[in-house]
Structure formats: structure tokens, C-alpha cells
Amino acid sequence: MNWGYIPDGDDLFRATIHPLAFKSRNRFIHERVFHLQFKDGSLIGSVAWERYVPSTRHVHDFGCRLAFGQNQKYRDEGNEKYRRIYCGSYALSAEKIRMLPKTEYLDEVTAADVVHHVEAGEIAHADLKISVKASHYDDEGTKTAILDRLWQSCRGPIPHKCNCDQNIDSHPSLNLDSPPQGAYIDKRSSLTRSWQIARFLIINWCWHTFLKHFMGKP
């Protein structure tokens, strides 16, 4: 069994961070939910795998840790004006990502996949990798087309205010848009959800024990 393989039916969650997905006056830009960057002929992004964020509470914990980590980095660099605020997440299935190469007018996309890849101590982190071959289309136009398709596949939003952001008056999570696929609904049965949460808690305990004893991290 391939433990790292993400099944087509599994959901992936993309955290929305202010100001990355916004512009001036807190206007939400849904095409910037996914932050994709070209690297070696592929567009690379990040998502969280449902298996390791099995409930919305875990999804939001992941997002809050993400923003906290970015703020910590800025504090260390002395740039506290670049405050990051986690606003919530959007969900999409792994199948939607893998269908990108079959999309009409996206012939230059040769492969698209999402691969489990623990990063920065986050066991839920997965790489979104979209391979793009050279074509008559401009790379920047290709990126716009892919971002449009990803947004069209999303469900949500699942808005959230982290504890450290509760004092923000007009929290940007209020400005999140609803994608065309509609609201996020957890379609798992309560039995399945309970089993997946129990499995996650055991794996997470093992993971943190490993980090603590062998990597020296708390």
C-alpha cells in the first residue's frame, strides 16, 4: 500500500492568508488563493491533505500555524509591518487537480498531481505540482488559466479567526468569496469521520514523539 498516495476522493484544503489573497482595501482576489510559482518547468503550490486535517478544527489549526510561522519569520527579520492573517480555507478534491491535463485549451499542461510532502514539521502538507511544456501560449497566460480552473473547482469558504486575530475590527475573512461549486459540505459519514480523526490523533502523536525524541523539536 502506498501510504503517501492521496486518493482522488480525498479533499485538499488551501489556506487563505491576508494580504497574499487580497489587494488594497481588503478586497479579496480569488485568483490568488493558490500561490503558484514556476520551478523547473512546473508550477508548484501547497495544500493540506484531509487525512492529516480530518476536521475543520484541524484545518484551521493548520492555517493559524501557517500564518503564525510567517509572522514569526517577519518578526525575526524586523519586518513586523508584514503581518499575515489566516482567513479560512477552501476545499477541492485531488481528482479535480489530476483532471487539469484533460482540460480543453490547456494542452500545455502535461501532468498535474498532488503529493504528500511533510514540510516545516507539518505532517498535513502536500505539494501541488503542475507540469507545463513549452507552447505557443505565454506562461503567464497559462498560469491565469490554471488559477481560474483551480478556483472553479473549489468549495467553501470555511472562514475563521485565529485567537491572535480576534481583536481585528474588520477581519478580512468577512470578504471571502463563494466559489461556483458552492459551500463546503463534509460528506463523510459520522463513523468515517470519527475513524479518520482517531487515526489522525494516533499518527500525530507518533509524529510529534518522533520529532521530540529524534529531531529535538518540541
Add this chain to the structure above:
Amino acid sequence: MYLSQNVATQAILVLRSGAESTTSTYTYTNDNARGKGLSATQDVLSPDSQGNYPSCTISVYVNSSVEDPRSAHLIIDSSFSSMPVIWESELTHEYNELGEALAELTEIEDSEGLGIEQPVFAAASSIALQLMANSYPAPRIFNHGPRSVVFNWTEGFQNLYLTISADKVSALMSIPAKIQRRIDYSMNSLLNPALVLRSLESASRQQPVALISAPAPKPSKSIL
């Protein structure tokens, strides 16, 4: 219906009535004819004090080589009584805001792609000027990296994107279910962005787009 770029950029007349819109594309026989056609249209399209267009008949002259214009024009019957109007001052205001937003993008200093490069700003400004000159509605703008800026228009579930990099422009039209059309242009070949966008709009709606070349058909033939 697919329009090749060289045809689409010659001349397009867009007529809107409420939520419906119809588009006709003409290829003119010479500059004189083009001048007559557009001036006739502009005269009729003057709004009243309430900002609405009166019901009217528009005559578009497509061939000036014929002695009697009445025997050489097409009659387009269309009601404009409910046509929304964008005042010039409103359009100018919207484009001023667009200019400010573009300027803001060039001033952002960061390493995460929130700002844009100077050549992209120059290209986007040039296209914005041409769109405003053609009274095309101001777009919403955003960027997804420093190497381009994206103009976006939304109507219902349909999105029209113009991704502008320093030397290329990519047009994309999509609905939630699929991408409807993609066309790339070099900056040099994109003579009139507004006309290209209008041709994309009409083609994606699968509305009839009549291509007419000289000699003109008999008068009184409706093409819409």
C-alpha cells in the same frame, strides 16, 4: 464562431439592449466608408437627459463607392430604450482608479510576487489607455506574480481575463464548466484591445457574427 485576428481587429459594432447584446462585425472597403459608418452610429447613440437611449433605427454605411447611400446601407432595427449608459466622467473615474491600482502594484516592495515589474506596468498602462479610448468598461485588476498583470471582466458566471506581460497578451474566456477560448497576441500585433475583447465576447456567446465585405448586399436586409 471563430474570428481570425486580422478580421476581428478591423471593425466591430456592438449593440446592447438591456441584458441582451448583439454584435456585428464589418470589414470596410476603405477608410471613407469606415468614417461614415462610425459617425452615423455615434450620432444615433447620444443618450437623453435621463441617460437612456431613445428607440431608433441605425443605418450603417458599409460601402461608400455607391452613389446613393440609401441603396448601400444595412438597416439595423434595434431598441435602445433600456440600454445602460456609462457616462464618460464615470468611465474616466474608473480608469483613474485602475491607474492608481497599477501604480500601487509597482510600488510594492516584497519578495512574494505582490508587486509587478516596470515593463509590465508600461504594457498594462498602454492597453488600459486604448480600452478607455474605446469606451470599454474598466476591468478589475490583480496579479499572480511580478511578470504580469491581469485585467478581468465578469458577467454572471462568465469571466474574461487579459493577462498582460511585458511583450505578450493572453486572452482567456471561461465559465465554471470549461475554458471557452484562449488566444495569445504579441504586444505589437494587438492594435485595438477593445475590438478583440468584443469579438471574444460575442463569439463565446455563440451569437451570429456577420462578416460582410464589399460589395454591400441589397438595402433593408437585417443582419441581426
